[in-house]
Amino acid sequence: MSDVNLTINGIPVRVPTGSTLLQAAESISIRIPTLCYDKQLTVSGACRMCVVEVAGPAGSTRLEPACSYPVQEGMVVRTNTRELRDARRTIIELILANHPRACQTCIRNQRCDLQSACREYSIDKIRYEGEKRHHAIDTSSVAITRHPDYCILCGKCVKVCKEVQGVYALDFVRRGFSTTVLPPFDRDLAETVCVLCGQCLLKCPVAAIRDKSYLNKVEAALEDPNKIVTVQVAPSVRVTIGELFGLPPGVSLTRKLPTALRRIGFDYVFDTDFGADMAVMEEGHELIGRLQAGGPFPLITSCSPGWVKFMEHFYPEFIPNMSSAKSPQQIVGALTKTFFAERNRIDHKKLFNVSIMPCSAKKFEIQRPEHRLDDGTREVDAVLTTREFGDLLKLHEVDVPTLPDSEFDPILGDSTGAGLMFGVTGGMMEASLRTVASVLDPTSHPRLEYSALRGTGGIKRGSVLVGDRELKLAAAHGLANARKVLDSIKAGEEIHFLEVMACPGGCIGGGGQPLPTDEDSRRRRIEAMYAEDRGLPIRQSHKNPAIMTVYKEFLGEPNGEKAHHLLHTKYSARSPRGF
């Protein structure tokens, strides 16, 4: 591709044909403000904050959005004239005129793109006062609340739901000043195909989409003398929690977490990584069983609750393919209230299980009717996202990065590198293969890394020889990618083992993770996970002594009757049916 020469603010710049003015400006370190622009999404051009001045014939100028306008040979562009500063300031004031302006009591205080824009443009008054658009708050969903009055209609939630997730749970409705982002037919979000992945929340520049917070519930349990409060921490949280304390993405604080959690008052600190090791055992033996029985293929992973709900709405024909193994969260929850309770002679009704998750859909998962013990007790009582966990730590004045190290509590807190890998796209499958290959062929040298499953490609395909059999593998992350793989399978592609994670990058990019969660932070978090796995003494789930103990003392065989009863689940087609 040929290059284009242009001038930006008097500086000559040469960029490839097809670049936008924004990219050209970035290449010479000229900053242009944006609100609705996002590298992961198609360009919108809605906010007009990025307009720049383009010289026209005979001294005339026109304003064009830098985010979408392509470079042209000989263009003369200015990005920061008095007119542009005034236009941008006016745009900010126009947004504010239709905004609650309640920064002090806003959950996004100091984490808000609109607030940052106000600071950058020294907004100290608003020239416009008048009617404000009003639409009722939607708290119907168990994980995500919508606050349309805060919405600035940037459209990023609509785009991520459509383009990255292929769910289409939100769109613009009405015209003119009444334009609003709503679920179809203004239904409650809980009545739609929303899979609660939370990617919309990660994209929202303001506080129009928020966590439904369970902090109060957890605090009440911690204060209750009749409750024994346990906690489990998901794999990816250890590499992201530091971001909420000013550390760059990708700093692992694994051993600080037990210390922090005990200081807050949790009685037992378990590790979801243990549950992941157990899921490997159960799901791995399911795969072995299917290989022996000749199907059904592909076996599809079921640890990502957003993916599970998506499958139930959009692709229920794949229910027979789904692994029936519960997710690591539910496995730890179920074993806490059975194995752990029995072993420690605790009445399981006194236990209150909290999990700290990178995921908003986990809040939906714990409420599924399948995830209760025989007496109706929930396996997990409350989920906090990484963000809520950060809030809880700050409320308790616990500064995680400076804490001394300590260990998770034994057995349900003992884990391997394989369990850790569940937090990354491709990692769940990699963890399973580490075990399945060894079980099927105990004499082989254990293979620990599968490079075809690594990296950030949306769909990763590979194959592996297990014994004398070639297994075709695929890992998809982002539900729009899952759609592509499932459609390809329906069209005849042969895949034996398919991993799907709802969120781009896997759990390290989950809807419950710290802001910002973007391309750069996802990459650095993934690198930290790989590095931590490499440094662990045990990297195969079946070699985890705690797993052996639980099978030996309590469950019996993997996929055995008791294991099946406690650690496996069911799926059903869900209404409304998605298309």
Add this chain to the structure above:
Amino acid sequence: MLGPNILGTGKDLHVEIVQGAGAFVCGEETAMISSIEGKRGMARNKPPYPAAHGFHGHPTCVNNVETFANVPLILANGVDWFRGVGTPSNAGTKIFSLSGKVRNTGLVEVPMGITLNELLHDIGGGAPAGSVIKAAQTGGPSGGCIPADRMSTPVDYETLRKLGGMMGSGGLVVTDSGTCMVNFAKFFLGFTQHESCGKCIPCREGTKRMLEILERITDGKGKREDMDELRHLAAVISRTSACGLGQAAPQPVVSTLRYFEHEYISHIVDTRCMAGVCRSLLTYHILPNCRSCGLCARKCPVPCISGSKGEIYVIDNDRCIKCGECNRVCPFGAVART
């Protein structure tokens, strides 16, 4: 030339007519393409232009029906025939939709270059009896208003644009002495505000605030700075909006501020609407020739008129809703409106 295998060439041409759902913004080419694709009618970024990347990503020719209708005639009769009418830079004819305060309304096809005076007086028959033409708004809801004293110039693309109007859809709305130009601008801005696709901030939010300022002015609550703020918002909106709708939406306000600033000033400073249109600015009072028949008091819906036999009736202006019923029903012309 329609249907499969045209004249044995193996080429097909199929015509399918798609009915729009009625959104004004879908007159904007990219919004229309989105709408035909089954998507919400919202403007897209240009470039790429529809000619390169339009309907479902294919190169697309978007034109008005009027333009397409000229094509077969030009093919049949030749370019010179087409150029035989109009001016050198604006060949052919143009259809206007003549409406408002003229005697003859309807669609008229005129040669390019005709003057507005010829259009409104020779064809339109001039203003109705007892009134005088004040201005003409050209080009549709987002067109500008051209005052009567500029109407001797020829109607072509360049001249209209220079005067602050536009050819646009060929709309031509005529106003007379009974039209309040502030109220007129408010009406059209209200329309474009309502019809904005809602995508870009200056159009969606900016036109709303302009409309609120105009409402304030016609309510008698305007401030002198309001005119500057209207001009400022209009400039930002027309310079930064994504599509033609937003870019042109402030034009009725800009053009009336240019040619009828005195009407804005009289609303703001004197709280008077010279055309007697803006209700909040009207006052009614009863003149000494009142015969105390009491009809006005009986017809007043509030009621806010009091009096008794032998007295001149009195209107309580604090409570009056300016409906004008008293003025209409008084048999003696004793209720004055100012």
